[in-house]
Amino acid sequence: xxAELHVELVAADRSVWSxxxxxxxxxxxxxxxxxxxxxxxxxxxxxxxPVTIRTSDGGTVVAAVHGGFISFADNxxxxxAEIAELSDEIDVQRAERAFERAKSxxxxxxxxxxxxxxxAVAAR
Amino acid sequence: xxxxxxxxxxxxxxVTATKKITKAMEMIAASRVVKAQRKVAASTPYATELTxxxxxxxxxxxxxxxxxxxxxxxxxxxxxxxxxxxxxAGAFNSNAIKAAxxxxxxxxxxxxxxxxxxxxxxxxxHYNFRERKIAQQWTGFTDQPEYADAKTVAGPLIExxxxxxxxxxxDELHIVYTExxxxxxxxAIDSRLLPLSLDAVAEESSxxxxxxxxxxxxxxxxxxxxxxxPRYVESRIYNALLQSAASKHAATRRAMKSATDxxxxxxxxxxxxxxxxxxxxxxxxxxEIVGGASALADATAGSDK
Numbered sequence: 506x507x508a509e510l511h512v513e514l515v516a517a518d519r520s521v522w523s524x525x526x527x528x529x530x531x532x533x534x535x536x537x538x539x540x541x542x543x544x545x546x547x548x549x550x551x552x553x554x555p556v557t558i559r560t561s562d563g564g565t566v567v568a569a570v571h572g573g574f575i576s577f578a579d580n581x582x583x584x585x586a587e588i589a590e591l592s593d594e595i596d597v598q599r600a601e602r603a604f605e606r607a608k609s610x611x612x613x614x615x616x617x618x619x620x621x622x623x624x625a626v627a628a629r
Numbered sequence: 630x631x632x633x634x635x636x637x638x639x640x641x642x643x644v645t646a647t648k649k650i651t652k653a654m655e656m657i658a659a660s661r662v663v664k665a666q667r668k669v670a671a672s673t674p675y676a677t678e679l680t681x682x683x684x685x686x687x688x689x690x691x692x693x694x695x696x697x698x699x700x701x702x703x704x705x706x707x708x709x710x711x712x713x714x715x716x717x718a719g720a721f722n723s724n725a726i727k728a729a730x731x732x733x734x735x736x737x738x739x740x741x742x743x744x745x746x747x748x749x750x751x752x753x754x755h756y757n758f759r760e761r762k763i764a765q766q767w768t769g770f771t772d773q774p775e776y777a778d779a780k781t782v783a784g785p786l787i788e789x790x791x792x793x794x795x796x797x798x799x800d801e802l803h804i805v806y807t808e809x810x811x812x813x814x815x816x817a818i819d820s821r822l823l824p825l826s827l828d829a830v831a832e833e834s835s836x837x838x839x840x841x842x843x844x845x846x847x848x849x850x851x852x853x854x855x856x857x858x859p860r861y862v863e864s865r866i867y868n869a870l871l872q873s874a875a876s877k878h879a880a881t882r883r884a885m886k887s888a889t890d891x892x893x894x895x896x897x898x899x900x901x902x903x904x905x906x907x908x909x910x911x912x913x914x915x916x917e918i919v920g921g922a923s924a925l926a927d928a929t930a931g932s933d934k
Contacts, residue, residue: 517776
């Protein structure tokens with residue numbers, strides 16, 4: 506069995522996902538970072554973007570994360586985000602509508618949020 | 630029915646109606662406490678992880694950050710007071726306000742100027758009535774606070790603390806809220822949010838004896854701390870808002886329970902009085918009849934017919 510790391514994905518008001526994984530890819534402010542079991546302790550600032558978690562049973566979990574932190578120590582990885590959504594929870598039509606509306610209203614942050622959601626769905 | 634009896638009956642009816650209302654409010658508050666408690670529990674993982682991260686950066690690096698270093702001579706402080714929008718919660722709001730006033734007095738005795746930031750209509754009304762200055766106020770979400778509400782509250786406070794003191798910024802940030810200890814106990818407490826004393830934070834995080842690993846910071850310790858501290862403040866304010874909401878509902882429940890009990894007692898007393906009044910009426914009627922009959926008998930006693 507391949508080495509595993511324990512992942513906790515928590516949003517401000519709930520725990521979104523937790524489980525064992527073999528690889529976690531997230532986007533920090535200085536670029537994409539992939540964490541595998543046994544990585545050196547790490548604390549980083551996340552950019553808004555999709556986070557990909559490859560679970561130990563071979564599946565993939567994708568979540569849209571809006572800002573937050575990644576911290577890894579003792580084979581435990583926590584992803585902290587103010588808002589985090591699993592790609593399964595995202596309503597694609599709603600995200601698309603929000604994206605169009607944000608575009609037309611030139612609301613940059615709303616546009617980015619919707620874009621992150623759509624990318625998370627696309628990466629599923 | 631006699632006049633007195635009618636008055637008692639009317640009062641019993643009105644107290645019964647009141648009792649129904651307070652009973653309903655008690656039950657609503659009880660269900661809301663549970664909901665609020667669940668929200669506190671749901672927000673705990675995020676808060677613990679964040680506290681861990683703050684401790685890790687604070688102890689694992691020699692970074693100096695304005696939010697963690699104490700000013701040599703603090704001259705201005707901000708006090709954030711959390712009250713509720715609605716009353717009928719016993720001493721809930723007055724306890725919180727009293728705690729805030731004590732804290733303000735203490736800070737002023739230390740020679741600091743105090744800016745008051747208030748959440749909740751009750752606190753705002755209290756300060757407005759006394760014509761005290763409120764730096765900023767928020768209302769309308771105290772029953773069910775969301776994380777976005779905590780963000781709106783935290784925004785101006787973080788801005789104020791980052792500003793220079795000479796330009797209207799503050800050196801310290803205190804928060805006064807009602808801690809939810811248990812269903813029966815809620816205490817108004819004050820605590821200093823900023824500048825952060827890392828020892829206190831470390832003590833608070835559950836794993837006290839754990840040795841934190843040497844972290845690799847991405848992009849750098851300063852940047853991480855820069856991003857982390859505002860989130861930490863927001864999460865603390867969020868937690869305080871949730872606890873305050875839970876406490877308010879618990880206080881309402883208790884206040885409404887005693888109101889219901891009192892109404893029950895009142896109804897008992899009134900029905901005793903009403904019974905006594907009815908009995909007195911009957912007795913009087915009987916004695917009137919008996920008196921009338923004997924008067925008639927007396928009047929006809931001497932007659933020849």
